[in-house]
Amino acid sequence: MGGYAIYVWxxxxxxxxxxxxxxxxxxxxxxxxTRELRGKLARERTRNTRTxxxxxxx
Amino acid sequence: xxxxxxxxxxxxxxxxxxxxxxxxxxxxxxxxxxxISAVVGLYGGLVLAPPxxxxxxAYRIIFIHVPSAWMSLFIYATxxxxxxxxxxxxxxxAEVIAMECAPIGAAFTLVTLVTGSLWGKxxxxxxxxxxxxxxxxLVLLFLYLGVIGLYNAFEDHRRGARAASLLALxxxxxxxxxxxxxQWWNTLHQGTTVNFLDPARSSIAPSMLxxxxxxxxxxxxxFFASLLGRARTSLLxxxxxKQWVRALVGGQPASTTGAPT
Numbered sequence: 001m002g003g004y005a006i007y008v009w010x011x012x013x014x015x016x017x018x019x020x021x022x023x024x025x026x027x028x029x030x031x032x033x034t035r036e037l038r039g040k041l042a043r044e045r046t047r048n049t050r051t052x053x054x055x056x057x058x
Numbered sequence: 059x060x061x062x063x064x065x066x067x068x069x070x071x072x073x074x075x076x077x078x079x080x081x082x083x084x085x086x087x088x089x090x091x092x093x094i095s096a097v098v099g100l101y102g103g104l105v106l107a108p109p110x111x112x113x114x115x116a117y118r119i120i121f122i123h124v125p126s127a128w129m130s131l132f133i134y135a136t137x138x139x140x141x142x143x144x145x146x147x148x149x150x151x152a153e154v155i156a157m158e159c160a161p162i163g164a165a166f167t168l169v170t171l172v173t174g175s176l177w178g179k180x181x182x183x184x185x186x187x188x189x190x191x192x193x194x195x196l197v198l199l200f201l202y203l204g205v206i207g208l209y210n211a212f213e214d215h216r217r218g219a220r221a222a223s224l225l226a227l228x229x230x231x232x233x234x235x236x237x238x239x240x241q242w243w244n245t246l247h248q249g250t251t252v253n254f255l256d257p258a259r260s261s262i263a264p265s266m267l268x269x270x271x272x273x274x275x276x277x278x279x280x281f282f283a284s285l286l287g288r289a290r291t292s293l294l295x296x297x298x299x300k301q302w303v304r305a306l307v308g309g310q311p312a313s314t315t316g317a318p319t
């Protein structure tokens with residue numbers, strides 16, 4: 001790199017690190033979201049089976 | 059129907075579950091072509107292209123710096139157009155697209171500034187200078203961060219998206235300033251080297267130009283792939299109460315399994 005390696009390679013590293021963050025961060029968010037939604041659905045299901053609606057309203 | 063003049067497929071694609079499936083199918087292909095073009099472009103730029111007669115090998119930062127800079131402007135324009143659609147027609151998908159553009163645009167703007175700094179140090183002798191091109195690009199980063207911050211400041215995501223879309227539209231005045239700054243002001247930043255309207259006036263050798271254009275293609279494809287992925291996640295979150303998301307996440311709709319028999 002003709003003496004410029006100290007500037008060129010960090011530039012390429014920044015490019016790939018920042019874009020890797022951009023690519024993988026939404027995946028983490030998505031996994032967390034799916035887990036929360038699954039939990040919510042499971043809780044709704046058990047609540048519905050334990051207490052039928054007619055009893056709750058009276 | 060107030061929007062009946064639009065083609066049928068736009069209506070179809072504007073529906074979140076349809077868009078979710080379409081984006082999920084398209085995304086891996088875009089990313090695959092992006093990665094292949096990046097490998098080809100980087101091989102051309104780092105291996106095949108000769109050193110510059112003035113800048114030596116330091117100029118090789120151009121193959122990521124210039125495509126990133128183009129993306130920082132292109133993504134902003136995309137965000138502003140989606141934001142306009144979101145404000146005028148209140149299309150939920152347009153809000154999602156506009157808001158998910160912002161983090162990708164901020165990422166490319168940050169890359170532009172940092173790689174430019176790493177190029178400026180050996181060429182100009184300074185990491186940073188307050189000249190028109192650098193300052194307006196920094197303002198672009200702040201605009202992206204402002205859009206992200208405003209969007210997240212609202213409890214109601216749809217209201218937040220509309221407020222942030224308005225900011226995105228106002229900030230569009232900065233785009234011509236970034237682009238023409240090297241002509242309007244006497245800047246330390248070098249002038250335009252690639253002239254698309256008049257290729258004969260481009261002051262760059264073909265052996266350096268083609269890797270640059272291939273890298274530009276790669277970053278565009280990457281942007282669309284990333285945007286589709288982010289929009290899908292955002293739709294899951296915004297539509298979490300809807301039946302299609304419940305069916306997708308829970309495997310089965312809650313109403314059929316929950317009722318005691």
